Amino acid sequence: MANRIVLNNISYHGKGAIENIVPELKARGKKKVFVCTDSSLIKFGVAQKVTELLDKGGMAYEIYSDIKPNPTIENVQNGVAAFKKAQADSIVAIGGGSAMDTAKAVGIIINNPEFADVRSLEGVAPTKTHAVFTIAVPTTAGTAAEVTINYVITDVEKKRKFVCVDTNDIPEIAVVDPDMMSSMPKGLTASTGMDALTHAIEGYITKGACAISDMFCSTLKQLN
Numbered sequence: 486m487a488n489r490i491v492l493n494n495i496s497y498h499g500k501g502a503i504e505n506i507v508p509e510l511k512a513r514g515k516k517k518v519f520v521c522t523d524s525s526l527i528k529f530g531v532a533q534k535v536t537e538l539l540d541k542g543g544m545a546y547e548i549y550s551d552i553k554p555n556p557t558i559e560n561v562q563n564g565v566a567a568f569k570k571a572q573a574d575s576i577v578a579i580g581g582g583s584a585m586d587t588a589k590a591v592g593i594i595i596n597n598p599e600f601a602d603v604r605s606l607e608g609v610a611p612t613k614t615h616a617v618f619t620i621a622v623p624t625t626a627g628t629a630a631e632v633t634i635n636y637v638i639t640d641v642e643k644k645r646k647f648v649c650v651d652t653n654d655i656p657e658i659a660v661v662d663p664d665m666m667s668s669m670p671k672g673l674t675a676s677t678g679m680d681a682l683t684h685a686i687e688g689y690i691t692k693g694a695c696a697i698s699d700m701f702c703s704t705l706k707q708l709n
Contacts, residue, residue, distance in 0.1 A: 488693075488695040488697070488698070491652050491655055492632065492655075493631070493655060493656060493657060493658060493659045494657045494658065495509070495658045495659075496658070496659040496660075496661065497658070497659070497660045497661065497662075498661045499661075499662070499663070500662065500663055500664060501662065501664070502660045502661060502662035503534060503535055503538060503622060503660055503662045503664070503665065504538065505660060506535060506538055506539075506577060506620055506622070507538050507539060507541075507542035507544055509620060509658055510542075510544060510575060510577075510620070511542070513575075513618060515544075515575040516544075516574055517544075517545040517546060517547070517571065517572060517573045517574055517575070518539060518544055518545070518546040518547075518573060518575050518576070518577050519546070519547055519549060519567070519568050519571055519573035519575065519576045519577070519591075519617075520532065520535070520536060520539075520546050520547065520548045520576075520577050520579065521549050521552070521564065521576055521577070521579070521580075521584055521585075521587055521588040521591065522548065522549075522578070522579040522580050522584050523550055523552045523554075523580050523583060523584050524550045524552075526550075526579060526580055526584075526624060527548070531579070531665065532548070532579045532580075534664070534665065535577060535579055535622060536548070546573075546577075547567070547571035549563075549564050549567045549568070551563050551564070551567075552564075552580075552583055552584055552587050553583065553639075554583050555583065555637075555639045555646065556583050556586050556587040556590075556637075556638060556639060557638065557639045557640075557641050558604065558638060558639070558640055558641070558642075559641070560587055561587055561590040561591060561594070561603050561638060562601075562603060564587055564588075564590070565591050565594050565595060565601065568591055568595055568617075569595070573617075574617070574618070575617060575618045575619070575620075576588050576591065576592050576618070576619040576620070577619070577620045578619060578620070578621045578622065578631075579622045579624065579665075580622075580623070580625075581623065581624060581625040581628055581630075581677070582625075582628030582630045582637070585621050585623070585630035585631060585656075586636035586637055586638065588619060588621070588656075589630075589649075589654040589655075590603065590636060590638060590649070591617070592616030592617035592654065593606065593610075593612055593616045593651065593653060593654050594606075595616070595617050596612075596614040596615065596616055596617055597612040597613060597653075600612065603638060604640065604647070606638070606649040606651070607647040607648070607649060608647075608648070608649070608650065609650045609651065610649060610650075610651050612651055612653045612654075613653075614653065615653045616653055616654050619656040619657060619658075620656060620657070620658040620659075620660060621656035621658070621659050621660070622660045622661075622665060623659075623661060623665070623666070624665045624666055625666065625674075625677040626666060626677045626678045626680065626681040628677075628680070629681070629684065631656055631659040631660075631661065632655070632659050633655070634650055634651055634655050635648060635649065635650050636648075636649050636654060637649070685701075685702040688701070688702040689702040
């Protein structure tokens with residue numbers, strides 16, 4: 486059986502990586518950004534590190550922060566409505582898995598409106614169009630949502646979570662800047678770092694491993 490790895494078109498890593506956000510948006514002719522983040526990152530000035538760059542670069546943007554720690558169907562639907570109202574043409578997702586998962590779902594539905602009910606995205610959804618152009622900026626180390634084709638949504642009505650798997654949802658660009666992560670509380674940074682290490686070990690010992698996945702996992706274990 487063939488192994489498959491789906492990666493971003495571009496990934497930036499290292500201190501100051503967020504400086505590449507505005508140039509990448511402008512290179513693609515983007516005019517208005519939908520900033521998808523959560524209220525705590527706004528409260529503690531973490532998201533501001535990115536919005537200040539957008540201001541400096543003269544990029545218009547709208548912030549959407551109605552996101553719960555485990556994003557709900559309602560969070561996604563409200564996000565779709567907010568995106569349309571803002572008349573945005575791109576997404577910058579800032580945060581942990583919740584913000585990025587919400588951004589993935591919003592971006593998919595905007596370009597595939599037939600999946601607007603959200604529940605229809607469960608499993609491997611047969612979407613036809615790639616999500617809205619998205620730059621993902623993680624603030625935690627654990628979820629790796631910026632480089633995966635998965636996202637998880639909570640169905641409050643049915644009291645369950647469901648996983649969506651779609652190659653069309655992966656952000657075109659991942660921006661992994663340690664300054665964004667160091668802004669978070671020490672406890673959260675430590676726990677998400679252990680989460681990342683656990684995922685690396687899991688990926689290294691699984692029966693589904695291959696030479697390429699082993700390379701990435703062993704490198705991550707060394708970094709941790």
